[in-house]
Structure formats: structure tokens, C-alpha cells
Amino acid sequence: MSGLLSGYRVLEVGSLGAACGRFLATLGADVVKVEPPGGDAARRARFDWMARNLGKRSVTVGDSQLRELAARADFVIDDLPARRRAALGLDHATLSAANPGVIAVSITPFGSDGPYADWTGNELVCSALGGTLRVTGYEDRAPVKEAGDACVFHANGAAAAGAMFALVERARSGLGQHVDVSVQETAASRCTNGVLAWQFDKRAMTRTGIHISYGAARVRCIWELKDGYCFHALMSGRIGAPANKALSAWMDELGFDNPMREVDWLAYDRSTLPADVRAVWETAMDAFFRSRTKAEIAGEGRRRGINAVPANAPADILSDPHLAARGFFQEVEAEGRAIVAPAAFVRAGEIAPAARAPEAGEHTEAVLAEWLAAPAARPEPRPRSAGPALAGVKVLDFSWALVGSFTTKNLADYGAEVIKVESATRPCLSRIDVQVGVSRAGQFDDKPWFIHMNTGKQGLRINMKHPRWREVIEPLIDWADIVVENFSPGTMASLGLDYASLKARKPDIIMLSGSVYGQTGPLAREWGVDGTGAALSGRLHLTGWPDRPPVTPSAVPYGDVVLPPYMAAAAAAALDHRRRTGEGIHIDASMYEVCVQQMAGAMLQAQLDAAPERLGNRAPEALFQGVFPTAGDDRWIAIAAEDEAALARLAEQVGQGLPQDLADFEARVAAWTAPQDGADLMARLQAAGIAAGVVQDAAELVDRDPQLAARGFLVGADNPVLGAFAHQGQPYKLSRTPARITTAPGLGQHTETICREIVGLSPEAYAELAAAKLFE
Numbered sequence: 001m002s003g004l005l006s007g008y009r010v011l012e013v014g015s016l017g018a019a020c021g022r023f024l025a026t027l028g029a030d031v032v033k034v035e036p037p038g039g040d041a042a043r044r045a046r047f048d049w050m051a052r053n054l055g056k057r058s059v060t061v062g063d064s065q066l067r068e069l070a071a072r073a074d075f076v077i078d079d080l081p082a083r084r085r086a087a088l089g090l091d092h093a094t095l096s097a098a099n100p101g102v103i104a105v106s107i108t109p110f111g112s113d114g115p116y117a118d119w120t121g122n123e124l125v126c127s128a129l130g131g132t133l134r135v136t137g138y139e140d141r142a143p144v145k146e147a148g149d150a151c152v153f154h155a156n157g158a159a160a161a162g163a164m165f166a167l168v169e170r171a172r173s174g175l176g177q178h179v180d181v182s183v184q185e186t187a188a189s190r191c192t193n194g195v196l197a198w199q200f201d202k203r204a205m206t207r208t209g210i211h212i213s214y215g216a217a218r219v220r221c222i223w224e225l226k227d228g229y230c231f232h233a234l235m236s237g238r239i240g241a242p243a244n245k246a247l248s249a250w251m252d253e254l255g256f257d258n259p260m261r262e263v264d265w266l267a268y269d270r271s272t273l274p275a276d277v278r279a280v281w282e283t284a285m286d287a288f289f290r291s292r293t294k295a296e297i298a299g300e301g302r303r304r305g306i307n308a309v310p311a312n313a314p315a316d317i318l319s320d321p322h323l324a325a326r327g328f329f330q331e332v333e334a335e336g337r338a339i340v341a342p343a344a345f346v347r348a349g350e351i352a353p354a355a356r357a358p359e360a361g362e363h364t365e366a367v368l369a370e371w372l373a374a375p376a377a378r379p380e381p382r383p384r385s386a387g388p389a390l391a392g393v394k395v396l397d398f399s400w401a402l403v404g405s406f407t408t409k410n411l412a413d414y415g416a417e418v419i420k421v422e423s424a425t426r427p428c429l430s431r432i433d434v435q436v437g438v439s440r441a442g443q444f445d446d447k448p449w450f451i452h453m454n455t456g457k458q459g460l461r462i463n464m465k466h467p468r469w470r471e472v473i474e475p476l477i478d479w480a481d482i483v484v485e486n487f488s489p490g491t492m493a494s495l496g497l498d499y500a501s502l503k504a505r506k507p508d509i510i511m512l513s514g515s516v517y518g519q520t521g522p523l524a525r526e527w528g529v530d531g532t533g534a535a536l537s538g539r540l541h542l543t544g545w546p547d548r549p550p551v552t553p554s555a556v557p558y559g560d561v562v563l564p565p566y567m568a569a570a571a572a573a574a575l576d577h578r579r580r581t582g583e584g585i586h587i588d589a590s591m592y593e594v595c596v597q598q599m600a601g602a603m604l605q606a607q608l609d610a611a612p613e614r615l616g617n618r619a620p621e622a623l624f625q626g627v628f629p630t631a632g633d634d635r636w637i638a639i640a641a642e643d644e645a646a647l648a649r650l651a652e653q654v655g656q657g658l659p660q661d662l663a664d665f666e667a668r669v670a671a672w673t674a675p676q677d678g679a680d681l682m683a684r685l686q687a688a689g690i691a692a693g694v695v696q697d698a699a700e701l702v703d704r705d706p707q708l709a710a711r712g713f714l715v716g717a718d719n720p721v722l723g724a725f726a727h728q729g730q731p732y733k734l735s736r737t738p739a740r741i742t743t744a745p746g747l748g749q750h751t752e753t754i755c756r757e758i759v760g761l762s763p764e765a766y767a768e769l770a771a772a773k774l775f776e
Helices: 018-026 046-052 063-070 082-087 092-098 123-129 150-173 183-189 192-201 237-253 275-290 294-304 321-325 364-371 403-413 448-453 470-479 499-505 530-537 559-581 591-598 600-608 644-654 662-673 678-687 698-703 706-710 751-759 763-771
Strands: 009-013 030-034 057-059 075-078 103-108 178-182 211-214 217-220 222-224 229-231 329-334 337-342 394-397 417-422 458-461 482-485 510-515 585-590 624-629 636-641 691-694 714-719 723-728 732-734
Touching: 009 018, 009 063, 018 030, 018 046, 018 075, 018 150, 030 063, 046 600, 057 364, 063 092, 063 364, 075 150, 092 103, 103 150, 123 150, 123 183, 123 624, 123 636, 123 691, 150 178, 150 183, 150 559, 150 732, 178 183, 183 706, 192 448, 192 698, 192 723, 217 275, 222 275, 229 530, 237 275, 237 294, 329 600, 337 591, 337 600, 394 403, 394 470, 403 417, 403 448, 403 482, 403 510, 403 559, 448 723, 458 751, 470 499, 470 751, 482 559, 499 510, 510 559, 530 559, 530 591, 559 585, 559 591, 585 591, 591 600, 624 662, 636 644, 636 662, 636 678, 644 662, 644 678, 678 691, 751 763
Parallel strands: 009 030, 009 075, 030 057, 075 103, 103 178, 394 417, 394 482, 417 458, 482 510, 510 585
Antiparallel strands: 178 732, 211 217, 222 229, 329 337, 624 636, 636 691, 714 723
16 A cells, blocks of 8 residues: 555545645545536646646546546545535535445535625635735735635645544544535634734734734844845744844844844843834844845855745745755656656655646546446445544644644544643743733743644643653553654654654554654754745745735744644544554654645746746736725725636626726726725625625624634633633534534643543652652
């Protein structure tokens, strides 16, 4: 057996779920794409389409053959409105009558239910209604979209996680279920900072251009160089101190004005530094960075450890020695030429070869012969499983900060028993970052940011530098199915907890390692943050207006939150693979690499056409789109027309014929929308079949969006310290085994229970270890 999903069949209908299908193909599944004669409309954006459809097969079939193929599939992925899905017989109720084990995965702009379920939308419109657009761009201009398909790609990761969780559950029950994903809700799930600022401080975040927000503070992170731009942010305390000190020393050596020379970096707090002091610092840093080149930042700056990286163009990535050392690229054919494309989303065993993207209907005859030769799948009836999708799965969680915490949140919310290992001597960054007024420095359990990321887990407090830590941790290794960590590579090995050591103790263990650069390669042990992946992958370079420096979303991470669902999906696929083979596996996940995967279309364009550049709010998949003013202070609406029919409907609303000059039409649309109420205009345009969405802030996400409310975007839960408040749910819904959201643990809240009931310590043994100060 090669590939975690070898032997499974995936039928993909439509284009919105193409990244999910591509992810499953990299894990060895046979993915067949259903297209109309001549190909689906998404082929217009040819580079993105090619990147998302490598390694798949394509068929052109009628409705009856489509249903026959679906009856033989393990997974059916679609992007159809619920009514259209039912009319084709692709709704889960109809599919399961012929194939009880089928897992139906729907990825749509707003989900399959709720008041907006029949609305139309695309990347721009979903980012507007999902809150991410609101915090991206400059304050003196319209909000501007992130590069590529950021929200859709994230939703595909959520779909993959849901599909794999349903697969794990199917092994118990024999039954499939419906996985329903909303792109809008997935976008909103990234807005945790804004949601918390509104819930606790009634403070609405907005776009901050070249800055990112930490609480009420704005920290500059994008700097102009001699020949481009770089990402760099001063981080707080012990985590940021070495890099901050290195930058200060470099400025001194080169003779630059340096107001940071005497700073105690261990005491520095990015959330509380006075704004006037920060302004003086940033003026000096600006002069320094303008004197450097991209090569100097990537070379000398990296050698010094200043935690700055150049904002790569897509073509720069092709010659990255780190990615080359990791074998990240595979050679493929595209438009008659040999080029390279990203291979893996995450490294989970053997990666399937990346065959070229198919021609429309190219494999119809072969697929029909293979798939229809066997009868439709009809597994033996079994008792319905009780409990959540991941019931019985045991996870030992060494993670901290965002990537690992969000990964294990996915697992815990769907029923895995997750034990989070922490200590007061090395607390999670989210336990110490003061971002809202209710939180206090020096307190560990009053940070809602931590609570959002760690729902459903148990808390174990243990000092891993204590000489007796193995007495507790080793029995937990024996207990666990999965071990998760996101330390710098080498940290777990220094403790004797690397995969080789764990496998020697427990051969079928599954280990997930998440980091910025991955576990191997020349940069593996380099330190980085969310913005590092954005800069290196080309995301930063391509986000913003062509006449201004690139921008990054304010307080809305990307790599930190988009990698976790793909990691969780790989973990669940590994559980199924272990069930079938008895084998464990080490999953190596890189934030940098998953960001490159999101930007794969731009990389293909750089090899096959002119180098891509920043487009503002325009995009190749839409004939016309933009963000336009509406009545009120800083109020906007996103409008998109993906083809001439939609453009004609929009022109009719505006009061003119089909436009010939799109730039002139853009100005006319802006003049037309400016005096109108955004919500009323959105409803009228949607009623006319035009994709439109107001640009929402966190207050609207939390208090006023009827679609998010209907789908349970936030779930009420009590917290012992902060009381009752709405916790963040999951944007993917499993029809039979939904997520269950409970509050996060206090530091060490379950230590004694874990030690007594799972580790097996006697009361006397536990008391002795407590007296020896192991549980600190």
C-alpha cells in the first residue's frame, strides 16, 4: 500500500473543492473530476486551475452516469447549492441510499443551510462577509483582498479535516455522513483577535496597512528595502529577545541611530509599549532597512538571527535551496512544457506523483470501465456508533502558540481525548499576551485567546526540565495514539521524544510536527512566525495595491490557522492507515510549504507567463470585481461578476448597457453604490443573482450576521475565570457527529486526575512528585 489514502475513490463535482481533492490526491486517493464538455468555467483562471488539479483524472458524463460513479465513491466533493445538489441526486440522503458508506463533502460560499444558503459568492465576497477583508489594506483606501484564494483554500483544509474525521468514524459504524463547509464561516474563524476585542472591549479592529495589531498596539512588520520589501516584527519577552537584540546590534555596527540600544528585551511587551516610544523606534528601523537588500536580509540577517525575511516574488521561490533540499517540488508537464509544482501540503508518508492537470473528459472511458466494473458499495450493516467522530482517539499535545494548539483544537472539538502538556516555567505565548482589558500580565488563565485555541482539552502541568518528568510522560506515550508538537526542530529529540524514540517505544505511534520550515533542510532550526511564511511564499508580495507597498491583514493570521486543518486531516488519515496496516507515521508539516501550496498558481504563472504582480481587488477568475463605498463612515461592499451574464445583470442594476471599458465602469459602480445602504444593496444584488457582500467587522460577525448565527459560528460556554462567553466553533459541520465545544483548561487543571487515572500513580506517589515540584 502506498499513500495514506491508497485505495480510496474521490469524485469531485465543481471547482470550489479543488484544493481538497488535490490534498487527498497527494495522499494517494484516486480523484476523478467531473466536468462538462470543454471544461468547467474555473479553467478561465488557468494557472490556479492547473495547480489545483494536478494528479487528478477528468470525466465528462451525464447525470445517470454521475450517480453511478457516486455510488462507487468513498467521497463525493461538490460546490453545488443545496437545491441543485438534491436535483442531481448528490445530496447525502440520496447518495447514502445507494452507498451507505459515502462521505459527501460540500464546500459552498455560505454553507448548505441558513438564510444565505442560496446566495452566490466568491473569494472576494466571502472574505468581505467573513471579516478578513475588513482588516486588510490602508485606512485611506478601500479594503483590499489577500493574494490568491486565501479563504477558499482554508475552507478546503477544513473540508479535508471533516472528510477524514468522517472516515475514522465510518470504520466504527460503516456509515458515511455529510460534511458541510462554509467559506464565509471559515474566513470568520480566522478573526479570533477581532472577535475577542469586540466581545471583551467593544473595540472593532480595522486595516492597518504595513502594521499588525497586538491588543491596542500597532506594530510595524513590513519594511522597504533597496530592492523590495521584507517582513520583520519585534516580538515580546523571552521569545523575541534574541532576535530583537541581534537587530539592535547590527544597527549599532553600521552606525545607525539606535534608540533601542539599552532596551531590556526580556522585559519588552509589544502590547504595552507606549505608542510615542514605538514611533521613535520604528523611524530608526525604517532608515536601517532602507539601506539593506533582499539578499542581505536573507543572508547576513538570517546569520545574525534578526527574524526578518524578504518578501519573495513567486519566481524567487523556485530557486529556494531550502525547498530544494526538502524535495518540495515535483516536475510536471503544463502547456507542453516541463515545469515544477509543489508536491505535498504536509509530508505524510509517500507523496503521490504529480501528473499533469487533465484535459476535460480525458479519462472518461478508463474511469467508467474501472469504477463501474464493480457493484455499488454496500457495506454490511453495523450498529450506529455512539459519541463523536473521534471518540476513543487519544492525543498527547506538547504544542504551544497557534499551529499546534489549533490542530489539537480540531481533534478535541470532534471528540478526541487531548491532554495538553504545559508548565508555568514555559507557558504558551497565548497565556501571556495581554490583548484585551479583562486579562492581566502574570496571570495564566484569563486570556481568551488561549481559551479559543484550546477548547475541549485537559490540562497537565509538568516541568519538563525536572529530572523525574519521564515518570509521568512515558506512561502517557504508551496511552496515546497521536503525539503533537510544534517546537523548533530538534527540541523533541533533545528530550528523547523524537519520532525515532517514540516509535522504538510504541511502533504504531502517529506523530505530528508543525513548524515554520519543516523538520529537515538548511532552515529547519531557524525561528519564524506567521508572517514569515506569508513573506517567503509570495503571499505578501501579491497582497495589496500595485502602486503601494504590500500589506498584511491586521491581527488575522494565515499560515498559523490554515496549516492546522491540513495537519488534523493528515492525522486522521494516518489513523485510518494504521487501522488498515498496523503502521504508525511521522507527519512533518511546514507553514512555509502550505503557504506556497496556496500560492501554487502564481508559481506556475511565473514559469509559463509574465511574472504575477499585485492586482488590488481584481482577480483572474472574475471578469469584474471590486470593493465599493456605501453610505456611512468607512462602509464598503464587495461585488463580483464572474462572467458576461453576471456583468450584464450588474450593468442593468447600475442603469447602463454591457460596459466596454471596465475601468470606466468601475468608477460608475463606485458612484452608484456610494449613497446607498450597504445591507439593502447587498440583498437586492443577491436577489438579482449577483455576488455581493458588505465588508463586515467583528461586531457584525458576533452580533448581527444572521448566517453565522444560524450556523453556530460562536457557541456559548462557561469558563471558570472569565465566566460565560461565546467560544469559537468549527466552520465544518458533520451531520451525524457534530463538534462539541467546551471551554479550555486552566493551567494544570487536570494534572492530578491524569496522573491518577491514566498514568496510574497512587495517591502517595502523586503527593511525592508534587512535593518534589514536578508539577510546576
